[in-house]
Amino acid sequence: MALHKGRGFACINYPIGMNLGGDPSQALVHSTPDGKFMVTLSAIDLGQGMKSVTRQIAAETLGVPIEDVYVDTADSDTGPHDMGSFASRGTHRVGNAVIRAATEARQQMMEAAAEELEVNASDLDTDGKGNIHVKGAPGRSITVSETAIAAQFNQGRTLAGRGIFLIPKSDVNDETGEMSTVTCFAHAALVIDLTVDDETGEVKVDEINSAYEVGRALNARLVEQQLIGGAWMGVSHALYETTEPYYPERDHGPVDFLGYQMPGPGEIVPHNIAILERPAADAPFGGKGPGEMCANPVLPAVANAIYNAVGVRCDRLPITPEKILRGIQANGGARPQARR
Amino acid sequence: MSNVEFRKDIFADERDDDFNEIGKPRIRQDILGHVTGRSRYYDDHLFDGLLHMRCVRSPHHHARIRSVDASAAERMPGVRRIVRPSDVPNNLNTLLSLIGFGRDDEPLIASGKVAYRGEPVLAIIAETEAQARAACNAVRVDWEVLPHVLDVEEAIKPGAPTVNETYPNNTFDYGRFDHQKLRFGDVRKAFREAAHVVEAEYQMSPIEQAPVETCGAIAAPETNDRYLCHTGTQALFFSLGTTAKLLDTPSSKLHFIGGTVGGGFGGKVDSLTEPMAVLGAMLTGRPVKFQWDREEEMQVGAPRGGERWRIRDAVTADGHIIGREFTGFFDSGAYTRLSSYAIQKGTGHLPGPYWIPNVASNIYCVFTNRTPATAMRGFGITGVDFAIECHMDRVAETVGIDPIELRILNSYRDGDMKPHRRLAKNCALVECCQVVAEKAKWPISQAARSASSLTGSSPERASIPDTAVDEEGKIGDRRNREIDPAPAPGTKTVPAGTRQPGEMKDAGPQRPDMMPDAAALGLKRDQASAQRQVRAAAPSAHGAPQPVAPAQVRPAAPAAAPPAAAAQPQPSAPAAPPAREPGPAPSTGQPAEVPYQPDKPFQRGVRRPGVSPFLSGSRRR
Numbered sequence: 022m023a024l025h026k027g028r029g030f031a032c033i034n035y036p037i038g039m040n041l042g043g044d045p046s047q048a049l050v051h052s053t054p055d056g057k058f059m060v061t062l063s064a065i066d067l068g069q070g071m072k073s074v075t076r077q078i079a080a081e082t083l084g085v086p087i088e089d090v091y092v093d094t095a096d097s098d099t100g101p102h103d104m105g106s107f108a109s110r111g112t113h114r115v116g117n118a119v120i121r122a123a124t125e126a127r128q129q130m131m132e133a134a135a136e137e138l139e140v141n142a143s144d145l146d147t148d149g150k151g152n153i154h155v156k157g158a159p160g161r162s163i164t165v166s167e168t169a170i171a172a173q174f175n176q177g178r179t180l181a182g183r184g185i186f187l188i189p190k191s192d193v194n195d196e197t198g199e200m201s202t203v204t205c206f207a208h209a210a211l212v213i214d215l216t217v218d219d220e221t222g223e224v225k226v227d228e229i230n231s232a233y234e235v236g237r238a239l240n241a242r243l244v245e246q247q248l249i250g251g252a253w254m255g256v257s258h259a260l261y262e263t264t265e266p267y268y269p270e271r272d273h274g275p276v277d278f279l280g281y282q283m284p285g286p287g288e289i290v291p292h293n294i295a296i297l298e299r300p301a302a303d304a305p306f307g308g309k310g311p312g313e314m315c316a317n318p319v320l321p322a323v324a325n326a327i328y329n330a331v332g333v334r335c336d337r338l339p340i341t342p343e344k345i346l347r348g349i350q351a352n353g354g355a356r357p358q359a360r361r
Numbered sequence: 362m363s364n365v366e367f368r369k370d371i372f373a374d375e376r377d378d379d380f381n382e383i384g385k386p387r388i389r390q391d392i393l394g395h396v397t398g399r400s401r402y403y404d405d406h407l408f409d410g411l412l413h414m415r416c417v418r419s420p421h422h423h424a425r426i427r428s429v430d431a432s433a434a435e436r437m438p439g440v441r442r443i444v445r446p447s448d449v450p451n452n453l454n455t456l457l458s459l460i461g462f463g464r465d466d467e468p469l470i471a472s473g474k475v476a477y478r479g480e481p482v483l484a485i486i487a488e489t490e491a492q493a494r495a496a497c498n499a500v501r502v503d504w505e506v507l508p509h510v511l512d513v514e515e516a517i518k519p520g521a522p523t524v525n526e527t528y529p530n531n532t533f534d535y536g537r538f539d540h541q542k543l544r545f546g547d548v549r550k551a552f553r554e555a556a557h558v559v560e561a562e563y564q565m566s567p568i569e570q571a572p573v574e575t576c577g578a579i580a581a582p583e584t585n586d587r588y589l590c591h592t593g594t595q596a597l598f599f600s601l602g603t604t605a606k607l608l609d610t611p612s613s614k615l616h617f618i619g620g621t622v623g624g625g626f627g628g629k630v631d632s633l634t635e636p637m638a639v640l641g642a643m644l645t646g647r648p649v650k651f652q653w654d655r656e657e658e659m660q661v662g663a664p665r666g667g668e669r670w671r672i673r674d675a676v677t678a679d680g681h682i683i684g685r686e687f688t689g690f691f692d693s694g695a696y697t698r699l700s701s702y703a704i705q706k707g708t709g710h711l712p713g714p715y716w717i718p719n720v721a722s723n724i725y726c727v728f729t730n731r732t733p734a735t736a737m738r739g740f741g742i743t744g745v746d747f748a749i750e751c752h753m754d755r756v757a758e759t760v761g762i763d764p765i766e767l768r769i770l771n772s773y774r775d776g777d778m779k780p781h782r783r784l785a786k787n788c789a790l791v792e793c794c795q796v797v798a799e800k801a802k803w804p805i806s807q808a809a810r811s812a813s814s815l816t817g818s819s820p821e822r823a824s825i826p827d828t829a830v831d832e833e834g835k836i837g838d839r840r841n842r843e844i845d846p847a848p849a850p851g852t853k854t855v856p857a858g859t860r861q862p863g864e865m866k867d868a869g870p871q872r873p874d875m876m877p878d879a880a881a882l883g884l885k886r887d888q889a890s891a892q893r894q895v896r897a898a899a900p901s902a903h904g905a906p907q908p909v910a911p912a913q914v915r916p917a918a919p920a921a922a923p924p925a926a927a928a929q930p931q932p933s934a935p936a937a938p939p940a941r942e943p944g945p946a947p948s949t950g951q952p953a954e955v956p957y958q959p960d961k962p963f964q965r966g967v968r969r970p971g972v973s974p975f976l977s978g979s980r981r982r
Contacts, residue, residue: 028803031750032797041702041705044460064620065596066620077382086381097617104596105595106596124874191863194861195542196542197855198781210796230800238367254626262568262571264660271478299375299792300376300883303866306884307882314742316738317746320743321754324751325754338747
């Protein structure tokens with residue numbers, strides 16, 4: 022009876038958004054009288070940070086500080102249409118719509134400022150701190166707030182914009198499967214180290230090393246949270262969870278979190294992450310959604326590591342101690358594979 | 362425990378990282394509300410006279426409903442309304458009808474028969490949740506139990522019971538066939554030429570999305586003959602559109618509010634609770650809550666479906682995969698929901714992130730007598746990635762090559778043709794493999810270390826080969842005879858190079874001034890700007906801001922003298938919604954130096970002594 026160390030690898034790519042398109046998102050941006058900006062959406066914040074990432078995108082595109090932007094979302098009376106938060110589409114689709122809306126609003130803002138400063142709008146730039154200045158002459162400037170006041174009360178001009186992002190729906194050939202899928206793909210590769218107890222069949226995941234390519238991490242912290250949470254979910258999916266333990270039979274399905282097992286806070290695995298950024302041409306600032314793909318490589322990497330540890334191929338999820346022990350028994354004992 | 366490093370050195374020549382906000386670790390807009398327990402979720406909205414709706418559900422996998430007797434339930438205390446299938450104006454729907462995909466196949470409340478254990482056959486609205494539950498238990502249903510089928514491959518055999526009358530063969534239709542095909546090259550030829558053939562089967566188990574907040578909605582009559590609905594949906598307009606369709610009501614009568622959701626992971630797209638709650642409000646004229654308990658969330662709410670995958674690889678002696686064949690089964694449960702779409706997404710994803718010159722796959726969307734499956738994080742991809750990556754390990758073992766080196770050897774590169782007949786671009790698999798090998802101190806060969814996603818393609822890899830196609834598996838054929846579900850040998854050839862024109866590309870901005878240039882987005886490559894063409898209607902406007910309309914060119918004179926009103930606009934500023942809860946000074950994006958300290962302790966909820974539980978307003982104060 023012994024503990025066996027194992028190491029497994031897996032790598033994946035992941036399509037961003039509804040694969041065949043047909044999933045529009047809209048955004049509206051407008052300025053309050055004193056130059057703060059409201060972004061109005063119908064996107065859903067599931068905890069992934071939808072409001073925060075669209076707020077950053079709007080602030081960057083407008084050229085104003087993030088404190089001067091607020092995202093209001095998901096009131097169907099005021100928010101324009103959006104398909105929803107699924108298929109890793111939020112950042113990509115809604116982010117692009119926000120860029121377009123904010124670009125139009127910025128254009129109005131620059132024209133209003135140009136009128137105040139009596140210059141051409143194309144000679145102006147923002148400093149990201151709430152000022153608009155003549156390029157090369159930072160002294161000749163006006164604040165965003167003064168610009169909005171002038172636009173509203175002197176010029177009779179709205180500082181507003183609307184944006185939509187749509188990849189038109191494409192069809193699939195029934196004979197060859199030919200289709201125009203999305204072209205924005207995120208990537209990941211991952212190494213799992215774990216220990217298998219050949220007496221109990223229990224698996225302890227010791228460490229994860231990973232490399233995720235996300236186009237651009239629009240918010241470093243939100244990406245980190247997604248990747249850590251996603252890896253936890255992958256471990257849980259691989260080793261613990263099922264609503265139908267005797268699938269395809271439906272007996273003994275769990276009805277609460279006592280029967281539906283997941284790793285607890287004490288079982289969160291140390292995780293060393295490297296983030297790579299190869300921007301996608303059609304993504305907002307090149308950013309691809311990391312939301313879904315982060316769990317995917319964990320499942321096969323766990324299965325491969327268990328094989329490496331004790332020589333049992335576990336091809337049916339979840340990989341319970343029972344399945345590992347039956348495998349060890351069928352092999353006449355643990356068969357550790359070559360250490361890596 | 363965890364640490365993150367940014368490898369800015371990789372692909373550095375494709376990026377400009379000079380931004381004010383993008384890439385910065387800004388704190389969440391809504392974090393203060395979350396960590397102080399004050400963010401409002403759908404269930405935090407309180408209404409005077411709120412009623413509660415519960416469902417009577419089928420205990421059988423498959424049964425005919427002879428009769429439903431709710432006479433005892435109707436007389437029970439607190440019961441306000443029995444909701445029958447006939448109360449649903451348009452009691453048949455399929456979610457993706459909103460994008461024109463598939464046929465209506467699922468009732469909101471079943472009549473005639475049930476096709477899975479847990480399917481609702483009646484709903485009861487009562488003053489309290491306990492009264493609604495008690496009344497549901499008092500309903501007597503006369504069932505005629507029917508034979509059922511739970512296994513995907515049993516379900517497609519001749520003589521299997523029909524699960525879903527809309528799809529009588531127990532499979533979703535893909536054009537002329539009962540499965541989605543993918544054909545590229547000729548896998549049979551590859552198997553004949555291979556040094557090794559590696560074959561295995563993989564099975565995903567259904568799992569629960571397991572959000573902390575279960576699915577639910579609260580609907581209330583609003584003034585002016587409209588209905589308000591607070592919902593935890595992941596897709597506000599999906600839910601609104603589905604509700605409008607099922608209840609045959611103009612969408613303008615529906616006012617949906619959501620956006621702050623206690624976890625979704627795919628389980629809150631199905632839009633079942635919103636139509637129920639709104640229907641309840643319409644029938645009673647009172648606010649109605651329809652909310653799943655944890656058991657419903659786990660056993661009635663749609664899980665990630667079970668998937669079965671068989672993979673067969675043709676491999677050369679030196680580890681090149683020259684052919685890969687998939688046979689896949691998605692267990693859709695009793696109704697379609699979204700599985701049909703996931704199969705096409707999965708098909709476009711094959712054969713994974715590798716260049717393989719011969720690929721064939723048959724994927725089936727199969728109806729069985731179980732809870733309908735739906736989306737979950739990685740939908741259409743997670744299952745097949747598990748299968749592919751376990752299979753790669755088998756191939757590596759068979760050939761006797763390091764698993765990471767095998768991946769890099771077969772990895773797709775920029776410019777490679779994918780089996781769905783479009784070119785790969787923006788690849789980064791090789792680099793991910795190299796970085797993680799370095800991080801984990803997993804030694805790989807010099808050749809693997811020096812590979813790149815940017816190089817390695819060739820005219821051969823970029824071309825579409827002669828492709829063997831077949832006509833096996835036409836809709837309905839499998840009802841008459843047993844047919845091997847794996848891809849059949851080709852009966853004719855689609856010539857090399859065959860593809861439809863067209864590339865997946867966005868529709869472009871509506872007008873040129875909605876388009877920033879590529880440099881402003883931090884993209885450096887020429888290909889990046891080439892992709893960003895504006896619509897044909899405004900062809901010349903790429904990137905160049907233009908005056909929007911002549912009307913906007915005004916004389917400067919009136920603006921020169923600001924009126925007094927403009928000098929003091931501050932009183933009107935509060936018209937903006939409260940951007941931040943009271944608390945720390947507006948953050949500059951960095952976490953506040955001093956932790957937030959409330960001036961006085963929070964009041965939690967409204968259930969203080971002497972306060973009516975039927976207070977209207979918000980649970981969070």
